[in-house]
Amino acid sequence: MGFPRQLNTVVDAYQFAIDWCGNSPEQKAAIRACKAALIGDIEAETARGVFVAFARKKDILIEDGAIPPDMRKARPTHV
Numbered sequence: 242m243g244f245p246r247q248l249n250t251v252v253d254a255y256q257f258a259i260d261w262c263g264n265s266p267e268q269k270a271a272i273r274a275c276k277a278a279l280i281g282d283i284e285a286e287t288a289r290g291v292f293v294a295f296a297r298k299k300d301i302l303i304e305d306g307a308i309p310p311d312m313r314k315a316r317p318t319h320v
Contacts, residue, residue, distance in 0.1 A: 245303055251278045251285050254292045261299070271295035 248254045255275035258268055271292045278288035296302035 248292075251275050251288055254288070255279065258292065258295065263299075265295075265298070267295040267298045 246257070248257055252275075255272065258271040258275060261268055271288075271294075274283065274288040274291035277283040278285045293302060
């Protein structure tokens with residue numbers, strides 16, 4: 242979409258993976274892992290690892306602290 246999006250919860254990650262255009266094995270794995278975490282079958286940290294692998298494969302992951310300063314200013318703030 243051209244702008245960073247912060248995902249804080251398994252629900253956020255699940256929604257992102259569902260909304261992502263595509264149908265790759267990594268995306269399907271991320272969706273399955275998030276679903277499993279939401280129902281308690283796996284730990285959230287395990288689902289996070291699967292989701293991160295998906296995001297890295299699609300080259301859409303911004304590592305912590307890697308957001309350029311000019312983009313940080315453009316991020317919406319919540320009131």
